Amino acid sequence: xxxxxxxxxxxxxxxxxxxxxxxxxxxxxxxxxxxxxxxxxxxxxxxxxxxxxxxxxxxxxxxxxxxxxxxxxxxxxxxxxxxxxxxxxxxxxxxxxxxxxxxxxxxxxxxxxxxxxxxxxxxxxxxxxxxxxxxxxxxxxxxxxxxxxxxxxxxxxxxxxxxxxxxxxxxxxxxxxxxxxxxxxxxxxxxxxxxxxxxxxxxxxxxxxxxxxxxxxxxxxxxxxxxxxxxxxxxxxxxxxxxxxxxxxxxxxxxxxxxxxxxxxxxxxxxxxxxxxxx
Amino acid sequence: xxxxxxxxxxxxxxxxxxxxxxxxxxxxxxxxxxxxxxxxxxxxxxxxxxxxxxxxxxxxxxxxxxxxxxxxxxxxxxxxxxxxxxxxxxxxxxxxxxxxxxxxxxxxxxxxxxxxxxxxxxxxxxxxxxxxxxxxxxxxxxxxxxxxxxxxxxxxxxxxxxxxxxxxxxxxxxxxxxxxxxxxxxxxxxxxxxxxxxxxxxxxxxxxxxxxxxxxxxxxxxxxxxxxxxxxxxxxxxxxxxxxxxxxxxxxxxxxxxxxxxxxxxxxxxxxxxxxxxxxxxxxxxxxxxxxxxxxxxxxxxx
Ligand SMILES: Nc1ncnc2c1ncn2[C@@H]1O[C@H](COP(=O)(O)OP(=O)(O)OP(=O)(O)O)[C@@H](O)[C@H]1O
Ligand SMILES: [Mg+2]
Numbered sequence: 371x372x373x374x375x376x377x378x379x380x381x382x383x384x385x386x387x388x389x390x391x392x393x394x395x396x397x398x399x400x401x402x403x404x405x406x407x408x409x410x411x412x413x414x415x416x417x418x419x420x421x422x423x424x425x426x427x428x429x430x431x432x433x434x435x436x437x438x439x440x441x442x443x444x445x446x447x448x449x450x451x452x453x454x455x456x457x458x459x460x461x462x463x464x465x466x467x468x469x470x471x472x473x474x475x476x477x478x479x480x481x482x483x484x485x486x487x488x489x490x491x492x493x494x495x496x497x498x499x500x501x502x503x504x505x506x507x508x509x510x511x512x513x514x515x516x517x518x519x520x521x522x523x524x525x526x527x528x529x530x531x532x533x534x535x536x537x538x539x540x541x542x543x544x545x546x547x548x549x550x551x552x553x554x555x556x557x558x559x560x561x562x563x564x565x566x567x568x569x570x571x572x573x574x575x576x577x578x579x580x581x582x583x584x585x586x587x588x589x590x591x592x593x594x595x596x597x598x599x600x601x602x603x604x605x606x607x608x609x610x611x612x613x614x615x616x617x618x619x620x621x622x623x624x625x626x627x628x629x630x631x632x633x634x635x636x637x638x639x640x641x642x643x644x645x646x647x648x649x
Numbered sequence: 650x651x652x653x654x655x656x657x658x659x660x661x662x663x664x665x666x667x668x669x670x671x672x673x674x675x676x677x678x679x680x681x682x683x684x685x686x687x688x689x690x691x692x693x694x695x696x697x698x699x700x701x702x703x704x705x706x707x708x709x710x711x712x713x714x715x716x717x718x719x720x721x722x723x724x725x726x727x728x729x730x731x732x733x734x735x736x737x738x739x740x741x742x743x744x745x746x747x748x749x750x751x752x753x754x755x756x757x758x759x760x761x762x763x764x765x766x767x768x769x770x771x772x773x774x775x776x777x778x779x780x781x782x783x784x785x786x787x788x789x790x791x792x793x794x795x796x797x798x799x800x801x802x803x804x805x806x807x808x809x810x811x812x813x814x815x816x817x818x819x820x821x822x823x824x825x826x827x828x829x830x831x832x833x834x835x836x837x838x839x840x841x842x843x844x845x846x847x848x849x850x851x852x853x854x855x856x857x858x859x860x861x862x863x864x865x866x867x868x869x870x871x872x873x874x875x876x877x878x879x880x881x882x883x884x885x886x887x888x889x890x891x892x893x894x895x896x897x898x899x900x901x902x903x904x905x906x907x908x909x910x911x912x913x914x915x916x917x918x919x920x921x922x923x924x925x926x927x928x929x930x931x932x933x934x935x936x937x938x939x940x941x942x943x944x945x946x947x948x949x950x951x952x
Contacts, residue, residue, distance in 0.1 A: 549739040552709050555727040557756035557807075567752070571743045647743035648789035 394429045401428040427618040435618045436625070450610065452602070454623065458630055460602040464520070464595075465588045465634075468527025473581065476535035480580075481565065483536075484543025484573070497536065505530035505591050509598055519599035526595045531584035538580025542573030574645035582638040589631045604630075652721070653682035654843060655706075655811070659715030659921055662701050675701050676870045678715065678921030681862060688837060688844045690854040691872075692902065693864030694910055699847045700736055703813050706845060707733045719811065729757055732809035734817040736847075738800040740788040746799045747784040750774055750806055757807040773806040774799070776832055778825065793820040801829065805836060812837075814846040818853065827886060830857060838882070851902045855895065856884055862924060863905050866914035872924045873913050876901060879930035894930025901929040 443455025483490045505526045512522035546569050554564040596605025604627055611619035660679040663672045675698035683689050691699055704710035706717060708727040717724040719731075732753075740749050750770040758766065774784050777798035788796050797820045804812060818826045834857060837844055848854050854861050855878055863874040879894050889895055 549735065549737060550741060552727075552733075552735070553739050553741060555709060556707060556729075556731070556733050557753055558727065558729050559756060568741065571741070574743075645743075647787065649742050 398428045398430060401426050425617070427621065431618050432621050432625070435622045439622060449601075452607075454604075454607070454626060457602065457604045457607040457623075458626065461592050461596060461604040462630070464523050464603065465527055465585075465592045468524040469531045469585060469588050471524070472528045472532040472584065473535055476532045476580075477539050477577065480536045480539025480577075481543050481569075483540040485569075487544075490540060490544065497533065501533045501537075503529075505587075506594055506598070509595065513599075519601060523592070523595045523599050523603075527588045527592060530591045531588045534583040534587065535577070535580040538583070539573065539577045542576025542580075543569055545576075546572040571645070571647075575642065575647070578638065578642040578645055582635065582642060585634050585638055586631070589627075589634055593627060654685035654687075654720060655683040655845075656718045657681050657683075657702075657706075657715070658718070660702070660705065660712050660717065661714035662698065662705070662710075663713045674868050676864075676867065676872075677917065679872055680921050680923045681872050681875065682923075683843060683845060686841055686843055688846070688857055688859045689862060690846045690848055690858040690860075691862040691864060692848060692851065692854055692906065693870065694866050694906070695849075697864045697867040697870040697910075699864065700815055703733070703815050703845070703847060706811070707731055707813050709733075729807055730810045732804035732807050732812050734797075734800050734804045734812075734814045736815040736819075738788070738796045740796055740799055740803075742788050745785050745787055746779060746791065746795075747771070747774060749788070749799055750803045753803045753807045770802075770806055773802040776805070777802045777829055794822060794825060797821060798825070798829065805833075808840070808842070810841070810843065812842055812844045812846075814844065816847050816849065819849070826853075830886075833857065834883075851899060851906070854902070855880070855898055856886060856889060861902065863902070863910070865910050865916075869915050869917055871913075871916070873909075874905065875924040875926050877926060877928045877931070879928055892930075897929040901927065 439454045443453045445453040446456060483493055508526055508529050509522060512525045513519065516522050516525060550568050550572055551564070554568045559567060592603065593605035593608065596603035597609045600606050604623060608620055608623045611623065658680050661677045662675045664675065666672045691702070693699055701710065705712050706724065708724050708731065741752065744752060747770060750773060751766050754766045754770050774780065779795060779798055779802065783791065783795060788799065791799070797817065801817055818829060821829065830853065836842070846857070858878055860878065861876040862872050863876060864870050865873050876898065878898060880889060880892050
């Protein structure tokens, strides 16, 4: 059984590598950045892709850029020239502070809503109206009220990550099996002990699902938010490099956004697996 | 006469009907009592309301009418004095078997040290035969019978005054069932504990109980008879069938379940009479003398 699964996995892995090589190969051949493919020059000239400035770079250039950036990710040469590591760290800082602030509020409130059907009904209309608002729509209001672009970006992250956590926590808590609550009751557990020893572990998988959705959304939103507020962060970096017409850097940073997003998701997937249980 | 340990008086339970239909009266004006240290089994067909009665005794459900007094106090909620083995085990699936038991022990003895809690829990897991690594597995990785044994260990380990057992041996094979039945008898006879147990197994009830309550079919079910098991203890599984009283009792029970549980069902306004006491196994003259008081009543209802 296990051996079969492993061989399936390695087959998939080999296929992934093959696809990557194929994509990079086609991309490399299709982009005239490096004059390695002599036969293509004619085609290049026909398509008029000779413009000096805005040309999609071949992967070899992107890799070169990545090696250079990643070998010294934390350099700081003033406001417009910081290493990719510093930019990502700024973004992560904003995402994580907004996110954990949201968790700090969403999980306890979700708990209360889940425990009380009346609170659920009372708060539901507010949640239904606030939830579909695009997080960036809050930006002008945040900038006006908070008067600080850094804090406003954090607020936008806060507001976008609060809903999935709130809704999932409430749902998870409201749907804890009655049998388990009865176990707590027959053991004379107080409210607090019931909440921590029974309801929390029972609802944890659902809560973690909400937290995982939230972190994904937060990472999506931070790029856009930083393009708006500027200054620092990976979103600002992408925009800045576009203004510099440095497409190699743009592609490199797009890839970095993907990699960091994947790492964040992996961490939450891991925690989710740790609290998962089989009934 | 001293008051019984548990007095159930005028107990009724109605559930609201589905989509505003007629409410469902499970049982009405049930009256019976249980003495301290008594082992009482209750038998009745599926759906007659046995689990409902047990939930009320556990304090998890409230009766529509009437009430239960235990040890001079009205039951108004769950308590550690009443340990429950639920029909569906109700283990916490995120905890290992051992942790499920320590969960109960820790609730019962908050002042105990970790080691004490662990030792006590392990003792009860050993008693139900869950050792050798199985105790560290989660409920989902255990068989139905093993889960039931964990649930039994959890309830026994808190040593409650009243043990409420809802078909506790239903999922066990004959051998394990026998072992745990013996263990239950041993624990019970060496203590002041009172046991109220639901079962579908007539032989199990005769082996274990002092008294068997027989319920008619629902709705409007009632506890119609209280059958005294006149078989001396200790009772041996292999020996008991040779007791002259055994088949008399067994036939009486089977006959009730096969025929009279249905005939007697659906009687409303039975006036909340307590169950008729029957002693099919009694043969000494004193008992015979006492019998007429209950027998005629019984016959008149049956015919
Ligand atoms: N929460 C509820 N709402 C409505 N009806 C209920 C509810 N719980 C139980 N009932 C009904 O009450 C009746 C008695 O149920 P109960 O579970 O007590 O039966 P039981 O005697 O334990 O049966 P079994 O031997 O199958 O376990 C059934 O008809 C059931 O449908
Ligand atoms: Mg039942």
